[in-house]
Amino acid sequence: MNHQSSTRPSAHPLRVVIAGGGTGGHISPAVAVAEELRRRMDVELHWIGSQSGFEGEAASTQNIPFHTIRTGKLRRYVAAATVMDAIRIPIGIWEAGAILRRIKPNVIFSTGGFVSVPTVIAGRFSGIPCLTHEQTASLGLATRINARFCDVVALSFPGQGKIFTRKRTRVLVTGNPIRPSISQGKRKMLLALFDIPPELPLLYVTGGAQGARALNDTVAEALPELLQHAAIIHQCGPQSGNGDHARLVQLRDKLHPDERVRYHPVERVSGELAHIYASATLVIGRAGAGTVAELAALGVPSVLVPLPGADEQRKNARVLADVGASIIIPQGELTSSRLVETVQSLISSPERLQKMRTAALSVAPKDPANRLCDAIVALATQD
Structure with missing residues (x-):
């Protein structure tokens, strides 16, 4: 695909405001699009x-000026905090409006999450064009609200349900972008980072940025049997969040030396994630939007355990499972024996794993970061 038409030659940089965050699923696409915009053109x-979100750290890592506003969590149910959050939202709109008047952006790119809503609404009142992007297979409440104020709604998957928008709002399917660096991993780099026997299949267990207690407990119980067949990198979440890392390290230290070298519990992953994906035989994890996008784009087979009560994760997982790229185990059915049986059946069948890889790649839209950048630049430069 030729994207030269969207490079916007100009004496002034394109000024873009990113709005969104809270979780990694809302942050990763913002980073991917920021990197692509910078590659293409002079952009501010x-x-x-x-x-309180993770987006401030991401902005700092990317050397993007970060501006904070007050905001409230959007809920579909009544809760004690609803009153205070209802007060914070209009304050956040006023604060976002003041920031926008100072920056004077050409366009707003929203990646959703409740923190995006005040900026999107303020942008609409200020006459600034806006694109909002939905990462999951189920429309979030923030996206449903933002769609009423945006010029473009970008979806990651087709057929995501009815969207109530303004008459002139365009709806398009772009896919969910991942950072280019995620696809540049090398197995030899992973072996240099982790002392893993190279002949073994590799399982990557991930509960997302915060970890998942149910996954951690089940893997810990199944560890003796799993380690007979594979090495494991286990991203269990920060010790300060769920307290599991220290417990899993103690469990590893009690293993026989031959097994100990096969098990690597870590609190979080960053730059090494690309090398893990490049080496992973199978991923065991939650079904967050970012994880599902990465599995599809990289063609990695998976066993997914959606977060209970999170309909969006159930639908995300179904995107892969429906084409045969993943096996879903509901958390209520997750046991150590079920996990061991599922893993053994997969890693013992190279043919099935290859079919899962091909199936995963089939559901990943091509060039989502480029598609989003095209739409953002076109929106910013429209007459």
């Missing part, structure tokens, strides 16, 4: 988010 980026 700003990020508006909350003080």
Whole structure:
């Protein structure tokens, strides 16, 4: 695909405000698009988010000026905090409006999450064109609200349900972008980072940025049997969050030396994730939007355990499972014996794993970061 038409030759940089965050699923596409915009053209980026989310750290890592606003969590149910959050949202709209008047952006790129809503609404009142992107297979409440104020709604998957938008709002399917660096991993780099026997299949267990207690407990119970067949990198979440890392390290230290070298519990992963994906025989994890996008784009077979009560994760997982790229185990049915049986059946069948890889690649839209950049630049430069 030729993207030269969207390079926007100009004496002034394209000024883009990113709005969104809270979780990694809303942050990763923002980073991927920021990297692609910078590759293409002279661009001035700003990020508006909350003080408590992960987006501030991401903006700092990307050298993007970060501006904080107050905001409230959007809920579909009544809760004690609803009143205070209802007060914070209009305050956040006023604060976002003040920031936008100071920055004077050409366009707003929203990646959703409740923190994006005040900036999107303020942008609409200020006459600034806006594109909002939905990462999951189920429309989030923030996207449903943002769609009423945006010029373009970008979806990751087709057929995501009815969207109530303004008459002139365009709806398009772009896919969910991943950072280019994620696809550049090398197995030899992983072996240099982790002392893993190279002849073994590799399982990558991930509960997302915060970890998943149910996954951690089940893997810990199944560890003796799993390690007979594979090496494991286990991203279990921060010790300060769920307290599991220290427990899993103690469990590893009690293993026989031949097994100990096969098990690597870590709190989080960053730059090494690309090398893990390049080496993984199978991923065992939650079904967050970012994880599912990465599995599809990289063609990695998976066993997914959607977060209970999170309909969007159930639908995300179905995107892969429906084409044969993943096996879903509901958390209520997750046991150590079920996990061991599922893993053994997969890693003992190279033919089936290859079919799962091909199937995963089949559901990944091509060039999602480029498609989003095209739409953002076109929106910013429209007459």
